[in-house]
Amino acid sequence: MEKELLRISDLTTQFKTDQGVFPAVSELSLTVGRREIVCVVGESGSGKTVASLSVMQLIPSFASITSGEICFEGSDLLKQNKKKINEIRGGKIAMIFQDPMVALDPVFTCGSQIVEAILMHDRQPRKQAREKALDLLQRVGIAHPERVFDSYPHELSGGMCQRIMIAMALSCNPKLLIADEPTTALDVTVQAQILELLKQLRDEMDMSILLITHDLGVVAEVADRVAVMYAGKVMEEGDVRSVFKNPQHPYTQGLLRSIPHLDRKDGKLYSISGSVPSIASMPSGCRFHPRCPLANDLCRQQEPGLITSGAGTNVRCWKAEEQSKEGTVG
Ligand SMILES: Nc1ncnc2c1ncn2[C@@H]1O[C@H](COP(=O)(O)OP(=O)(O)OP(=O)(O)O)[C@@H](O)[C@H]1O
Numbered sequence: 001m002e003k004e005l006l007r008i009s010d011l012t013t014q015f016k017t018d019q020g021v022f023p024a025v026s027e028l029s030l031t032v033g034r035r036e037i038v039c040v041v042g043e044s045g046s047g048k049t050v051a052s053l054s055v056m057q058l059i060p061s062f063a064s065i066t067s068g069e070i071c072f073e074g075s076d077l078l079k080q081n082k083k084k085i086n087e088i089r090g091g092k093i094a095m096i097f098q099d100p101m102v103a104l105d106p107v108f109t110c111g112s113q114i115v116e117a118i119l120m121h122d123r124q125p126r127k128q129a130r131e132k133a134l135d136l137l138q139r140v141g142i143a144h145p146e147r148v149f150d151s152y153p154h155e156l157s158g159g160m161c162q163r164i165m166i167a168m169a170l171s172c173n174p175k176l177l178i179a180d181e182p183t184t185a186l187d188v189t190v191q192a193q194i195l196e197l198l199k200q201l202r203d204e205m206d207m208s209i210l211l212i213t214h215d216l217g218v219v220a221e222v223a224d225r226v227a228v229m230y231a232g233k234v235m236e237e238g239d240v241r242s243v244f245k246n247p248q249h250p251y252t253q254g255l256l257r258s259i260p261h262l263d264r265k266d267g268k269l270y271s272i273s274g275s276v277p278s279i280a281s282m283p284s285g286c287r288f289h290p291r292c293p294l295a296n297d298l299c300r301q302q303e304p305g306l307i308t309s310g311a312g313t314n315v316r317c318w319k320a321e322e323q324s325k326e327g328t329v330g
């Protein structure tokens with residue numbers, strides 16, 4: 001069996017805006033292996049959601065995928081017809097969207113929504129679907145499935161709603177689960193429980209997970225591999241240990257420095273100055289250069305490619321490229 005489940009290569013997704021047409025995701029390459037948890041991390045506006053919606057081909061009508069391949073189980077999703085994509089979406093690939101309160105319909109009970117999700121892809125008597133829904137609720141750690149089945153979303157806590165969303169996503173036994181910020185709205189204890197649940201489900205259900213987050217704490221908790229995105233591009237990518245231990249890109253280094261540490265003596269919290277540029281005003285050269293403490297003229301003028309660094313990560317940075325040529329790292 002092939003080790004790779006999903007391989008995104010050179011994906012570019014553009015948005016038509018009042019000011020013109022601009023890419024929100026550029027030349028994105030990313031692979032997800034079987035049973036692997038890959039995290040995409042980056043600040044708000046870096047293109048994480050657009051990238052994940054592109055995989056599902058759920059981008060708005062004024063957006064378009066202009067280049068690239070999205071190979072899933074060996075065939076390019078971008079070359080499939082609508083019917084086939086519909087089968088795969090919510091079949092072999094399931095998605096948990098960024099906002100569970102929007103994704104769950106307030107006028108139907110949670111149970112009936114899971115039942116509908118089951119019936120959409122697998123015709124069966126309603127009674128059987130109900131049994132399956134109750135089983136899924138139990139699987140996602142809900143102690144009283146019968147009670148929760150008959151509840152409306154507003155009657156449940158945020159953590160419970162997130163579990164319902166996960167149960168709905170699992171209803172089709174997906175091979176790949178794409179989860180966009182599944183724990184952002186939750187408090188840290190519930191977040192830890194949901195992350196633990198995702199890891200457990202990966203093992204039990206033989207599933208891969210592409211997890212989108214802006215939180216490096218989440219990455220450290222669950223990821224096998226991580227891709228750091230900035231302004232629509234992958235800046236650094238590698239196995240989670242290498243990236244955390246020996247980050248090569250100044251952006252990754254900045255993100256890691258921004259994690260609060262109790263033992264910081266001065267009590268100050270580091271933050272990267274400035275913000276992610278809008279898609280209509282990308283800087284020249286390296287997109288990160290206006291915020292980079294190490295930027296020089298080359299960084300301002302030319303965009304670096306993604307190269308393999310001596311530290312075992314793939315990195316898009318002139319400085320890291322220089323260092324890897326010199327044989328020094330970090
Ligand atoms: N519907 C849209 N129309 C125009 N531009 C958009 C639209 N959706 C997203 N963008 C732009 O595309 C870029 C990437 O947005 P995206 O939502 O993917 O970011 P994100 O990394 O998911 O951020 P967040 O962490 O806030 O969810 C941003 O600059 C955003 O302004």
Ligand SMILES: [Mg+2]
Pocket residue numbers: 048049050098180
């Ligand atoms: Mg997003």
